Amino acid sequence: MDIKVDVRQTDGTHGVSVVDLNGEIDVYTSPKVKETITELIDKGHYALVINLENVRYIDSTGLGVLIGGLKRVREHSGTVHLVCTNPQIKKIFDITGLAKIFGIFDSEQAACASL
């Protein structure tokens, strides 16, 4: 049970950082995700796309990290969009009401285009 975190800057879209997550985001692994997102924001990246396509599991600590990131970028008029097609994970966003707060897209292209 681990999480792999990669960060990319998209070509052609000014200022969009894509965070690719692969694995499980839980109480053990979420600090690593938080560290990456915090570092990006500290460096002035306020338009974030977080790709959850390869995330198999997320718990409340993972949701908390995403919420924290969104709060911080909004202070700079930025936003966080998510890429997610996993029905189980989308269900968690629906249950918690977070689907109304985050932009959730089926593809990275759509998420970047809407920023």
Add this chain to the structure above:
Amino acid sequence: MRQPVSHAQSGSNQTRRVELHIPAEPEWVGVARLTAAGIASRLDFSIEDLEDLKLAVAEACNCCIQNGGDGDLSMACELQSDRITIAVERRGALSKPGARPPASGDDAELGGLGVFLIRALMDDVVYSSDQTGTRLTLIKRLGK
């Protein structure tokens, strides 16, 4: 791997009980959730139900770790013909005196959101937290 138990077919009303004791540390929560799902898969739960159960158990463990106590985490799973009952407990005094889970999902803090998810995903939840420890009992029934 044994085949899932169908109590409706076997006619058995026997309760099967499995206990797990793990350190109350984040890296062990995954063991608890996967164990719970493996035990629950002995009944005819859907994949979606098993995923719900995994998340609820993990959140219960998180709650016990966060609210405190000084002991290990224990998880007791009881399989009956139509349900699984999972009791997660950490003994010892609270590290956050008076800590209680909120009743709604308005609080995005870890404990609040976690317990909100447990209540949303499970059929019944009983929570107690006092100076002897923190306990959450989760019940998931078949076909609900």
